[in-house]
Structure formats: structure tokens, C-alpha cells
Amino acid sequence: MTDEMARDVAGTTATLAESADGLATDETAALAETVGQNGAELENALESLLALQRSGALTDLVEIAEVVSLLTAALDDEMVRSLAGTGSGLGELAQTAADDDVRNGLETLLSGVGAVDEDTGDGIETVLAGVGAAEGEQVESAGLLDLLRQSRDPEVKRGLGYLLAVAAGIGQHTAEN
Amino acid sequence: MTEHVAIVGGGTGGVVLANDLADRLATEIDAGDVRVTLINDDPDHVYKPVWLYVPFGQREPADGRRPLSELVDDRVDLRIDRVTGIDTDDQRLTYRDEVRSESYDTLVLATGSTLDPEGIPGLAAGGHDYYSESGATALREELLSFTEGRIVLSVAGMPHMCPAAPLEFVFMVDDWFRERGLRSDVDIAYTYPVPRVHKNPHIAEWARPRMDDRDIEVVTDFEVASVDPDAQTVTSASGDEQAYDLLVGVPPHSGVDLIAEAGLGDGWVDVDKHTLEATAADDVYAIGDTAATGVPNAGSVAHYQAGVVGQRIASDLRDRPATATYDGKTLCFIETGMDAASYVEFDYERPPSPAAPSQKLHWSKLGYNESYWLTARGLL
Incomplete structure (x- = not known):
């Protein structure tokens, strides 16, 4: 061993000692203890992670996590309230619509609407908007004279025309079934 | 007495706010205590982000249009007209198509940005853009037949709508030509008026190496002064010249004259950036591009601000203290190619940190x- 080699060895030993000193914190000691206690589980977890890495699924999962992060970032209290309110309303509607009789009736009604509008989405919106508008009005019982008087209203005329077309569609559907 | 809330402008901010108020104040509106009017000079609502995809033949301008009457709640009075004057002292609006003026109790200005290509000599004649339906359609015709030469994207004015869109366009056009095997015959250059590639330093720092990796030539500190359509050059204020075969310009934007004439600001309404209340008049709010808050001119901003103003107006009408405030929340997607995108989310306090681009x-x-x-x- 030369002087230079002795200096190198001493230097390396000192560096290792300093590194060991740096690593010997409470945190690393606790980490080592945790690893020791959970070695088998950590090995299994690491193997699962490596399998995901090898198959490319890990990249997908990270990217999906970014999308979840995006959704979280985009929301604010108002949006959560609005979405939850709509979801709740849809749930109540679904519960009502799930009744066998209601479901059969709705299917018949929708097939009639679909026969009028090629784009059924627009047709459903038309009917729903009409129902919504009626709910917002003070609805009173109407007699024959009221019917005649209101049938002169242009909006009622347009609505009646639409309803008659829906009636024709329902008639066609019920005849087919 | 019926309280009248007038919203001027049927873009994202105006429509979201009108529907927000229709929902929030349904009881008061049904009882006749409150009336909400949305005023717009076009019967259609336009979703502008669709235009970015039009030049690449992926979307049609019609995909971004729908009648306001289909989108706005029936509780809102929809008025297709143009507001020609605002008197903030007497709280009255004058209209183009109506002789009588109309009073308001609360006014919300959501008039957005207008393009001003004439502000740069030669830009309208020599440049194309994707910031309008007609511009995006004309650019599509040029881009679809473009097989070789130099495309220059020049940001000719700030602020402009969707600050990430210039970066998106060069990333997309780079990828689009690569996919078609033409990239080696097409040079792409990007000019920007400040000493980096984006106004926000964090986004600029993220974008620059990606542009370098993809051979997108970057020219910063390039304040567009003029365009020569015959020589096909664009010249900066300091005299630098860039030759182009196809110029895609982001035109200067301006606010509507109405705002300056009403003394509310220099085209953009001066507001408290948290309450969004105008500083020069009572009972006036501004949202979206119209409000000079310093945040980007983005649809998400108009959307979030509409929610805040909706809460504040409802509190005020119910004689409660308005406590909702806007914290600068902004969310923007950034397309980084034809099949990948990133996004940023930030506010007045937190800077943006773009997510790793992905197809998802x-x-x-x-x-x-x-x-x-x-x-x-x-x-x-």
C-alpha cells in the first residue's frame, strides 16, 4: 500500500462514515424498522408494482390519476351542489319511472314522441319543457268553453298540433304491439 | 317593486350567470319580485374553443353554436338586441332596436372580447386566425392544402382569449404534419411579444423545452408592428422581419366601446378582483374577459366568476351581506399535440404547474x- 492508496482508503472510509452518520437519523431508523416488520408485504407490493410497470398499466394508472386530479381541480362548491342536485333529481325520477306501469306508459309515450321527432332527444326536451312550464303555472280545471277559448291561443295551437302528432305515433306503436 | 337584474352579453359568463340566477332566485322570480334579463345581439350562443379544431378539419363551426333560447332557463327574459348606452347614474340602458331606455337595479357586464385585426396594418389581409368562425374556416382551406413552406404563428396583441391557444396551435400543427409525413418540408415559427413563450413564467418554462425538442422556432420579444401581404413578411416594432408562407395571427383584442363611454374602464371594466364589483359605479358587476382582474381571458374564469356574482346578487336581493368572493381560480387545458394534452389550475395565490401530458x-x-x-x- 502506498501513501496515496492509504489516503484514498482513509478518505473513502471517512466518506462512508459521514454517509452512515447522515443516514442514521430517527426517520431512517424508523423506516428500517418498518421495512423489517413488513418485509414480506413490501416485497409482494413491490412485485405487484413491477408487474404493473412491465405491462404498461402503471403509466395508465398514473395518467388516470391525473384525470381524477383534473376533475377535483375543476370543481368548486357551486358545481358540486349543482351536480348533486341533478343526480338527486334523476334518482327520484328513476325511482318513479321504475314502477312497472309507469315504465310501460313512458315507453309508449316516448315511442310516440320519437315518431314525431327524428331526434328523440329534442322531442323529449319539448315534452319535458312543456310539463315544466305547466307545473310553473296556476293550473285550474277547464271546461269545454275554456278549451274552445284557449284553442285560439297560437302557443296552444302549436302544442295541440304536436300532441296530436304524438297521439298518432302512440297509436301506431300500440297497433304494432 | 320588481328588482331588475340585467346581464349584458350571452357568452359563457352571461349564460351561466343567467341560469344560475334562474335557479337561485326561482322563488323570487316566480313571485314577481325579481326579473332577470339576458341581452345579446346574436340569437346564438357560441362556444369558441371549438374553433381551435376547425383548421385541422376535426370540427365544424356549427358544432360550437346553439340558440340561446335552448340554453337559457324560461325564467330568464331573453332579449336579442344591442345595448348602445349605459347610464350608471340613473341606472338605465339604451338599446339599438328600442326607442325607450330601460332601468336596472343590478347590472352585470359580460360583453367579452372583440377582435381588432385592423389595429395592425396588413394583418387582416395577410394573416389567418382561428379566433373567429370565418377565420378558422379560411385557415382550414389554407392548412389542408399546405404541404411545404414556413408557417409563422404570431401573437399580435395581449391580452387575448385563451392564452394557451397559441402554444396549442403550434404543438398541434407540428404533430399534424408529422403524422402525415410532411414535417420535414414544413418549418414552424412562433413569435411572442414578451421575452418568453407565454405571459405566465411557469407555463413558459414548461413549454419552451417542448418547443425546442420539436423544432418549433421561437422568436420572443417580437411585438408585431405590421404585415406585408405582398412580400409575405411580418415586422416587429424593433424592425425584425419574419418571412412566412402561411401567417397565423392572434389579432389584438379590445373590449366594447360601451364600457369606456360609460366611464367604467378603458374597454375592460375596472373591478375589485375579489368581489368583481365595478370600482366606478354602484350595482355594476363585470365577469369574464370584461373584468380587468389580471387573470387569463378563459371560459373557466367566466364560469367560476358567474357563480360568485350569482351568490352576491342573491345575497344582496335578500338583504343579506354578500360574502362570496372570487379567488382567481382558473383552469385551462393545453393540447400538446393531436393526441395528448396537459392542464393547469391556479389562482391568485398558487402558480400554475402543468400536468404531464397524456392521451387521457x-x-x-x-x-x-x-x-x-x-x-x-x-x-x-
Whole structure:
């Protein structure tokens, strides 16, 4: 061993000692203890992670996590309230619509609407908007004279025309079934 | 007495706010205590982000248009007209098509940005853009037949709508030509008026190496002064010249004259950036591009601000203290190619940190564009 080699060895030993000193914190000691206690589980977890890495699924999962992060970032209290309110309303509607009789009736009604509008989405919106508008009005019982008087209203005329077309569609559907 | 809330402008901010108020104040509106009017000079609502995809033949301008009457709640009075004057002392609006003026109790200005290509000599004649339906359609005709030469994207004015869109366009056009095997015959250059590639230093720092990796030539500190359509050059204020075969310009934007004439600001309304109340008049709010808050001119900003102003107006009408405030929340997607995108989310306190680009974020952007109409209706 030369002087230079002795200096190198001493230097390396000192560096290792300093590194060991740096690593010997409470945190690393606790980490080592945790690893020791959970070695088998950590090995299994690491193997699962490596399998995901090898198959490319890990990249997908990270990217999906970014999308979840995006959704979280985009929301604010108002949006959560609005979405939850709509979801709740849809749930109540679904519960009502799930009744066998209601479901059969709705299917018949929708097939009639679909026969009028090629784009059924627009047709459903038309009917729903009409129902919504009626709910917002003070609805009173109407007699024959009221019917005649209101049938002169242009909006009622347009609505009646639409309803008659829906009636024709329902008639066609019920005849087919 | 019926309280009248007038919203001027039927873009994202105006429509989201109108539907927000229709929902929030349904009881008062039904009882006749409150009236909400949305005023717009076009019967259609336009979703502008669709235009970015038009030049690449992926969307049609019609995909971004829907009648306001289909989007706005029936509780809102929709008025297709143009406001020609605002008197903030007497709280009255004058209209183009109506002789009588109309009073308001609360006014919300959501008039947005208008393009001003004439502000740069030669830009209208020599440049194309994707910041308008006609511009995006004309650019599509040029781009689809472009097989070789130099494309220059020049940002000719700030602020402009969707600050990430210039970066998106060069990333997309780079990828688009690569996919078609033409990139080696096409040079792409990007000019920007400040000493980096984006106004926000964090986004600029993220974008610059990606542009370098993809051979997108960057020219910063390039303040566009003029365009020579015959020589096909664009010249900066300091005399630098860039030759182009196809110039895609982001035109200067301006606010509407109405705002300056009403003494509310220099084209953009001076507001308290948290309450969004105008500083020069009572009972006046501004949202979206119209409000000079310093945040980007983005649809998400108008959307979030509409929610805040909706809460404040409802509190005020119910004689309660208005406590809702806007924290600068902004969310922007950034397309980084034809099949990948990133996004940023930030506010007045937190700077943006772009997410790692992925196809799934790109799909999220496409998915949101399709479901935007739920946002306009006040659902999403």
C-alpha cells in the first residue's frame, strides 16, 4: 500500500462514515424498522408494482390519476351542489319511472314522441319543457268553453298540433304491439 | 317593486350567470319580485374553443353554436338586441332596436372580447386566425392544402382569449404534419411579444423545452408592428422581419366601446378582483374577459366568476351581506399535440404547474368540449 492508496482508503472510509452518520437519523431508523416488520408485504407490493410497470398499466394508472386530479381541480362548491342536485333529481325520477306501469306508459309515450321527432332527444326536451312550464303555472280545471277559448291561443295551437302528432305515433306503436 | 337584474352579453359568463340566477332566485322570480334579463345581439350562443379544431378539419363551426333560447332557463327574459348606452347614474340602458331606455337595479357586464385585426396594418389581409368562425374556416382551406413552406404563428396583441391557444396551435400543427409525413418540408415559427413563450413564467418554462425538442422556432420579444401581404413578411416594432408562407395571427383584442363611454374602464371594466364589483359605479358587476382582474381571458374564469356574482346578487336581493368572493381560480387545458394534452389550475395565490401530458387528458378535453352545453345550462 502506498501513501496515496492509504489516503484514498482513509478518505473513502471517512466518506462512508459521514454517509452512515447522515443516514442514521430517527426517520431512517424508523423506516428500517418498518421495512423489517413488513418485509414480506413490501416485497409482494413491490412485485405487484413491477408487474404493473412491465405491462404498461402503471403509466395508465398514473395518467388516470391525473384525470381524477383534473376533475377535483375543476370543481368548486357551486358545481358540486349543482351536480348533486341533478343526480338527486334523476334518482327520484328513476325511482318513479321504475314502477312497472309507469315504465310501460313512458315507453309508449316516448315511442310516440320519437315518431314525431327524428331526434328523440329534442322531442323529449319539448315534452319535458312543456310539463315544466305547466307545473310553473296556476293550473285550474277547464271546461269545454275554456278549451274552445284557449284553442285560439297560437302557443296552444302549436302544442295541440304536436300532441296530436304524438297521439298518432302512440297509436301506431300500440297497433304494432 | 320588481328588482331588475340585467346581464349584458350571452357568452359563457352571461349564460351561466343567467341560469344560475334562474335557479337561485326561482322563488323570487316566480313571485314577481325579481326579473332577470339576458341581452345579446346574436340569437346564438357560441362556444369558441371549438374553433381551435376547425383548421385541422376535426370540427365544424356549427358544432360550437346553439340558440340561446335552448340554453337559457324560461325564467330568464331573453332579449336579442344591442345595448348602445349605459347610464350608471340613473341606472338605465339604451338599446339599438328600442326607442325607450330601460332601468336596472343590478347590472352585470359580460360583453367579452372583440377582435381588432385592423389595429395592425396588413394583418387582416395577410394573416389567418382561428379566433373567429370565418377565420378558422379560411385557415382550414389554407392548412389542408399546405404541404411545404414556413408557417409563422404570431401573437399580435395581449391580452387575448385563451392564452394557451397559441402554444396549442403550434404543438398541434407540428404533430399534424408529422403524422402525415410532411414535417420535414414544413418549418414552424412562433413569435411572442414578451421575452418568453407565454405571459405566465411557469407555463413558459414548461413549454419552451417542448418547443425546442420539436423544432418549433421561437422568436420572443417580437411585438408585431405590421404585415406585408405582398412580400409575405411580418415586422416587429424593433424592425425584425419574419418571412412566412402561411401567417397565423392572434389579432389584438379590445373590449366594447360601451364600457369606456360609460366611464367604467378603458374597454375592460375596472373591478375589485375579489368581489368583481365595478370600482366606478354602484350595482355594476363585470365577469369574464370584461373584468380587468389580471387573470387569463378563459371560459373557466367566466364560469367560476358567474357563480360568485350569482351568490352576491342573491345575497344582496335578500338583504343579506354578500360574502362570496372570487379567488382567481382558473383552469385551462393545453393540447400538446393531436393526441395528448396537459392542464393547469391556479389562482391568485398558487402558480400554475402543468400536468404531464397524456392521451387521457386529451380525451378529457374532448369530452369536456362535448359536454360544455351542460356548463352553459348551469349543470356542470
